[in-house]
Amino acid sequence: AQRVTQPEKLLSVFKGAPVELKCNYSYSGSPELFWYVQYSRQRLQLLLRHISRESIKGFTADLNKGETSFHLKKPFAQEEDSAMYYCALLYSSASKIIFGSGTRLSIRP
Amino acid sequence: DGGITQSPKYLFRKEGQNVTLSCEQNLNHDAMYWYRQDPGQGLRLIYYSQIVNDFQKGDIAEGYSVSREKKESFPLTVTSAQKNPTAFYLCASRFRDGEAFFGQGTRLTVV
Numbered sequence: 001a002q003r004v005t006q007p008e009k010l011l012s013v014f015k016g017a018p019v020e021l022k023c024n025y026s027y028s029g030s031p032e033l034f035w036y037v038q039y040s041r042q043r044l045q046l047l048l049r050h051i052s053r054e055s056i057k058g059f060t061a062d063l064n065k066g067e068t069s070f071h072l073k074k075p076f077a078q079e080e081d082s083a084m085y086y087c088a089l090l091y092s093s094a095s096k097i098i099f100g101s102g103t104r105l106s107i108r109p
Numbered sequence: 110d111g112g113i114t115q116s117p118k119y120l121f122r123k124e125g126q127n128v129t130l131s132c133e134q135n136l137n138h139d140a141m142y143w144y145r146q147d148p149g150q151g152l153r154l155i156y157y158s159q160i161v162n163d164f165q166k167g168d169i170a171e172g173y174s175v176s177r178e179k180k181e182s183f184p185l186t187v188t189s190a191q192k193n194p195t196a197f198y199l200c201a202s203r204f205r206d207g208e209a210f211f212g213q214g215t216r217l218t219v220v
Contacts, residue, residue: 006151034209046208086152095140095157096154096157101149
């Protein structure tokens with residue numbers, strides 16, 4: 001079955017420390033993966049997608065097909081990074097998008 | 110002002126009543142989605158639609174129904190068969206290979 005797993009419900013790091021939010025997926029086809037972010041009192045929005053290979057707000061994510069992972073990384077956390085982060089998988093043939101359970105990132109000053 | 114709009118923002122329902130949540134988009138997006146967001150469970154897919162007059166069940170469709178009579182609109186009805194309807198509901202739309210855009214959400218409470 002297709003699934004997106006985010007093992008950490010909460011991740012708390014100090015400002016300036018590196019951040020890694022884990023995401024693993026199971027999908028028999030060719031995956032298209034996204035990271036979405038939800039800041040307090042704002043709507044859910046795209047942070048980045050693997051096909052664009054961009055770095056947004058200092059975050060990067062590399063698709064590792066061997067490990068079926070799409071971990072989100074940032075070398076130096078900032079307080080404004082505190083938010084809820086969701087990993088998402090698109091089944092392109094069906095336009096179906098499923099999400100992981102989310103990780104709340106808290107940056108301590 | 111382009112975007113995706115959900116209404117109402119807050120909705121209260123008595124047990125045993127059906128209620129319909131509105132989702133409208135003026136982005137000319139083909140695909141539309143309904144998700145349910147519960148604490149600790151992330152976003153769970155209820156229904157999705159790739160084109161007008163067509164829709165598919167997601168992972169938790171029981172107790173819900175949808176229609177897609179117009180490209181711009183994808184209303185969700187929460188029926189009395191839904192055992193635990195109190196939740197935050199999110200609508201999204203997407204254009205072909207693009208990203209999904211989300212509405213502000215509707216918080217439904219059963220009283």
